[in-house]
Amino acid sequence: MIDFANHHGFAGLAARVPTPKDKGLVANQVKLVYQRVHARLCNHVFFPEADLNRAIGKKIVPHNQTRMQQRGNSREEHFLTDEKGLLKALPLTGFGILYYANLRVQQNS
Template sequence: MFQSNHVFMMAVPSQRGDDFLHALGCCLKHLGGSPKIVVTDNLKASVIKADRYEPEINRIMEDFANHHGFAVIPARAGKPRDKAAVENEEKIVYRRVYAKLRDLTFFSLEEVNAAFAEKTREHNQTRMQRKEYCRQEKFLAEEKPLLKELPREAFEVKYYTRLTVSENNHVYLARDKHHYSVPYQHTGEKADVIYTR
């Protein structure tokens, strides 16, 4: 979090959209609400096309943001000053969390994330230099009351594709290897298909 430098850290298998959104969802749950704005880096799971004035947000990320009621603002590409506080906190977290765990052996992501959770909890509860409070206290006092309540229903990732309706009035979805019927009037036309796992 920007004001308090409260940290959440989680390991995921990849930077694909569903893994990224799973981590972001866990972060929001950890915080106990969602902020008005989320500033992301320009990874593909969040931004399709980086642009200074009109960045193109990934549709899945846009759905996630709409579900949780926040706006996505990508950091400008090649402008490290836009996220200087985050970069600085990254260095501190690297020294206090990752450096202490790097020589350990883990056998699953769950083990890694449990270790991350323990070390980040310690980090968030450590008094800051030249301050009379810790990150956790500042977060609870100043930022947590401003967070919006999380939606009751869980977010379900929707995938989008465009398929041609074949002569037998079906579209074939390769992901699940099934044919789905379409009204015969649309034979030969392109169909926008939205599906979940």
């Protein structure tokens, strides 16, 4: 994780201890995506996987453009105004997965 964070130039901070406050927010978002995307596609069969991804993309666009009740703007508007400007470009080189091993030297060297 640390190597991946360093490669992409961000700090990987530990999440805070799980609390019921966080669980409700996440559970509600999962429920919304289930209702607006999964439930509308569950009776269809998709081959190949690219067809499924296109169908999900078509359903997720209206979800992201729906105005949120308490915020007054949509998820897409929030992303474009508040978050998109903070994004950095991805590194030009890909991240190579590293494998670590804990080795021990025997007493006889």
